[in-house]
Amino acid sequence: MSESVERGASVRGWAEVDLGALRSNVRALRGRIGGAALMAVVKADGYGHGALPCARAAVEAGATWLGTATPEEALALRAGGGLPDDLRIMCWLWTPGGPWQEAIEADLDVSVSAMWALTEVTAAARRAGGPARVQLKADTGLGRNGCQPGPDWRELVGAALRAEAEGLVRITGLWSHFARADEPGHPSIRAQLDLFREMTAYAEGEGVRPEVRHIANSPATLTLPEAHYDLVRPGIALYGISPSPEVGTPADFGLRPAMTLAASLALVKRVPGGHGVSYGHHYTTPGETTLGLVPLGYGDGIPRHASSAAPVLVDGKWRTVAGRIAMDQFVVDLGGDRPAAGAEAVLFGPGDRGEPTAEDWAQAAGTIAYEIVTRIGARVPRVYVNE
Known part of the structure; x- marks a missing residue:
């Protein structure tokens, strides 16, 4: 994690990070999302700005969730201090053999995209003696992480519900990610929204009762209100940078580069x-x-x-x-x-x-x-x- 330093004559170069700008950006984003919650994405050391200082500033301005890619990033936030104990922190980029038990004990929300991950997290929950907070990720068209629609999704949802009935997991979320939300009007946006609606409806029809459903990244947070659902996940916009020139400039959205x-x-x-x-x-x-x-x-x-x-x-x-x-x-x-x-x-x-x-x-x-x-x-x- 980056640490604050005093700029002095001996410093050859420095990155000044304006936490006041970041707090203002969070407030500007919150003004666009109605009743949805805001997850501040602070992966990759807060997009280079420093994860822990930026996380603290975002929470001060009203973020109620934090998001990271790796579990190690999320665990470091939980251990870093200065954040509410009950703050929700989610991480989504897992590989086999990851620190599932540590994540459960740290009360993290973990993403599951495939049966191997559900198998590992349930085994870790048995060792930990408590349920894992699991969010099921749907691949609605990005083609990266996430479970494919159809038989794969039905299998994952069914297995997660059985694990929940055993007290090994709590299904806390259903989520996905856009491929081209930074291109307003692109037909893939509508296709992904429709598929997300279908996949969440199937899961809820089977008995899943998620705390949050979410698909909106920075560009969707800024330009696509129907994608806001229960939670939005701005990343680059937190730091005052536009997701793309096609979406608009930072000033267009009341954002300031930090x-x-x-x-x-x-x-x-x-x-x-x-x-x-x-x-x-x-x-x-x-x-x-x-x-x-x-x-x-x-x-x-x-x-x-x-x-x-x-x-x-x-x-x-x-x-x-x-x-x-x-x-x-x-x-x-x-x-x-x-x-x-x-x-x-x-x-x-x-x-x-x-x-x-x-x-x-x-x-x-x-x-x-x-x-x-x-x-x-x-x-x-x-x-x-x-x-």
């Missing part, structure tokens, strides 16, 4: 025209100029694919990465300006000061903003503000 990534220039130097820059000399200075060295690289999660393309704000002006991004550093052409060594270089942030955003970096790297923030590595300290 992370600002910046560094201190390690060197500013004058070079002549025709000077090659970084590996492979993919950039050559067009004339006499100054170069600034930014001490972050792909070892810190800066995408190498953004070489010669991504923007950086230095000395109040947008600069472009000059040449290849290396493991620990990259260069920007300052066009003759001479900021001092130690001057701030802002890679991305909310955009308030004219700085680039994570979406700008995503466009430069040919990826999505989710990846830009999530991949920022442990070498980059997190600095928490508005705690």
Whole structure:
């Protein structure tokens, strides 16, 4: 888990995380979901923002569930402190031999997509001497985790109900996940909603009484009220980033990006025209100029694919990465300006000061903003503000 640090002159780069923005984002999302509950998804160390600080902030703003991918992430949250003891925490990415008993003893909700998982969790419940909180996941069209409709779903529902009758599990949820909710109007959205309705109706007809039914991720939370059911699961939207340009900008939904990534220039130097820059000399200075060295690289999660393309704000002006991004550093052409060594270089942030955003970096790297923030590595300290 990321920890809060004080930013100082010796820090080469830092990711400032505005927990006030995150709380505001939770409140904005809650304003869109009527009576549904909100699960704050803090997997992958809170999408790179720090899982535990972000979880605490989200709960302060009204989230009543937390979601993670792995059971280890969920167990760390439960052990981390500062969260209500009765807070519901769900994890969904299991492999055979996982820590089922530890999850039961920690009162986690665990996802089950197949008979092997139900077999393992019921065996763990026998050892633990108490029932497991189980949510059955339906594959309604994403084609990843989840149980297939038809005979597989009927078998899983029947076996889960028998395990519930034995006191080994409580079926607490029925859920699924969208494939293309970030493309409003795509026909797959309607097809998945219809299938989810059919699969939940079958389970309830057989006697399942779930506490929650849920399918809405960030884009569905923002644009698809009929998908809200009993619970929504925003992830990237919590952190103030739009799921896609097609859905809308953060400002369209009253969201504010929570992370600002910046560094201190390690060197500013004058070079002549025709000077090659970084590996492979993919950039050559067009004339006499100054170069600034930014001490972050792909070892810190800066995408190498953004070489010669991504923007950086230095000395109040947008600069472009000059040449290849290396493991620990990259260069920007300052066009003759001479900021001092130690001057701030802002890679991305909310955009308030004219700085680039994570979406700008995503466009430069040919990826999505989710990846830009999530991949920022442990070498980059997190600095928490508005705690």
